[in-house]
Amino acid sequence: MKKSMIVISVAVVVSFLLLFAGQVFSAEKRFGLADIPEIANKRALTLALEAGGEEDTLLPFVRKFEEKTGIKVNTEVMLFAVMYAKENIELVGKTGAYDVVIVEASWTNEWAPYLWSLEELAKKYEPEGVEAIRRDLAYLDAGLMRMASTREGVAYGWPYECYTLMMMYRDDVFNHPQERENFRKKYGYELAPALDFSQLRDQAEFFTRKRGELLKGRPLKHDLYGLGLMAGRFPHVQDEITAILWGMGGRWARTIRDKEGNAIGFKITPRDKALLKAAFEIYVDLLQFTPPGTLNAFWDFVMAQFSAGNIIIAPTLYDSCYPWMSAWGPDVAADARIGGAPTPMKQPYCGNFHFAVARDSKNPEGAYWLSKYMGSYEVHKAWIEAGFVPSRRDVVEEPMYRDPALHETTGWIPTMLETWDYQYPFVSTYLHFNSAAFGKIYDYMTELCHNVARGALTPERGVEEWVKTFTELQTKFGKLPVLR
């Protein structure tokens, strides 16, 4: 008995030691530039990059990779607006123009036949095989990794930039005693970040005021609007409506799976149709509380309106906008402060870009190590410090970024993590990450949602159009049927 107790105690202690050692080991083993082995193939690589801050932030790391490996990396910088078209034609045409492409999460299923999966590459090029890549991927958020994977769960890329929709609001206004008192009197509950779209509507109505009315006890110098939305004909309008639809439990279309879990088709249920109509109605209703110009707006408009003090709540805005929201204009109170919370109902679009290796790359080995390096801790750390949102949890969970002094730059982190965690169980059910026709569907959804927002289609008609066109596009471009 005694002997067995000793054995058990020793086993427990050894397990703890091993666990601790494992953590230390894994922390030390975080992949970095120095871990890239000698690459035999020295053929130059071409890397697609998004124009703007991304290019500025990533280029120094591209140069480091060149120095380390001796492989020249050409970069092709493109606007997001043309990215799908440019990359799609090269990938489908098998031109080999790009070795490393940027893949928006919702394009993964569509482009999977033209990309190397991470495990295929790891088997070929990792000295430690597939285990090495699994260890590295564990640092990335699991939900984001699912988005960077096909509906069968095969991972194709290293997520690097994330854009999770969250709510940003004027924390100073929400905490102003007079405003809170007035709100409580009018609506019968406490003023706090909206948990659902009904509360959001109340708040939108409450804060929509005319010039000369009071805000925080001071007369407004201009009209004030409760909300900032992105209803222009840009992809963001469908992200906003999607956040309402998903939040209410609806889906654009459901992925139907067999007993083994294999996807066999898509179905739009009567409930989904009803919820989509409701989502359209809610969105159109909310538009009355937004500033003029909203029907041509995307995120830059909402950011500008917020920092100019023209709106109080941006209910569904990308977390990557957060650091720029506090550049307060001259008409904004000196004590203005931004607050962050999950979008109402907590199920917004959490897309991300990932770097993936094209099957037609002439140097897949070099492309693999370049893409892996772009997904490394070192690069993601630079990414967050440049004001972007990385996809690695070990980076966003670093205590240094939770410093209250950094509230206006990294204050989005707790909200984003909360959203990621809440959303994770649902990711596999979203059409975005299951359809191989989503690049085409995505563009159509933009058109549809914008047309509903501007009143060219009624919500009922919008649902009918969605069912008809989704069926056409999925049937023509997708691999799975639309089930009746």
Added chain:
Amino acid sequence: MLTQGDEAKVERAPIVVGKRKTVLETLTSERYIKWFFLIPLLVVLGVFAFYPLFYCLYMSFHEAILIRAPEFIGLENYRKVLHDSLFWMSLGRTAHVVVVCVILEVALGLGIAIFLNREFRGQNTIRGLCLLPLVVSPLAMSLMWKYFLDPQMGIINLMLSWIGFPKIAFLSMEGVALYAIMFMEIWKWLPFSIFVFLAALRGMPKDAFEAANVDGASSWFTFRKLTLPMLKPFIMIIALLRLMWLIRIFDPLVGTTQAGAGTETLDWYIYRIAFIRFDIGEGATLALIALYMTIIIGVLLYRQLIKALGAAR
């Protein structure tokens, strides 16, 4: 005219038989030299115009979506396009843009050209400034106007507020956005018509105008009976060129509405179907329909231009 003696000389002139031309002489002869200059152009046209055109025609009879081999479907793409309400709406908007822009560009261009066709201090500077919009990059132009027309921060709304007007969301208001797009297009291309008309006005024969002046004709009469008829070929040239360019209107949408707020034109629709949806067959069909329309309207205008040129002579 030859005299009899001359004819006799001609008859007696020795005939050189069997003198062969050198290769260089043959190639540089009237018969061949034209092909020497034409062939490079024909090759370029063949590769970059005729081949794509016939390939486009071929594709229009196929379901071509890149992910599988094109499949022959006969006239199905044409049937689909002709029953597509979005196609007709975008076509209607394009026609609207063409008519409004051509009329305004011709009218304003002519008016400004007449104004500039005078001697005044700083005339060269003013003329130079008039040319500026034409040299602005189209994308930069559309982004610039996006910010100028912004309802909150744009300079246009700021100026409107100075004179008591409410803020106008030019680029998001249904019905207004398309006019804002037309405005940008006119702003950019007005210098083209101004300078075509200015060149035409400066090249007009002075004697006819002096005679009219001596006869005591009014300015309006002179304009109607002399200036305008002489300008007709130039009006037709501007209308023809601008029509062909406006049917393909695309750039002003890129930086502004991205075809939102009811501004989707035919070219944007073609772009979306062909290069975002990658439905190459349907995109080819749309492109060909746009081409046929341009050719038909272009030919009609071209005939008018030829007539006008004949009348001007």
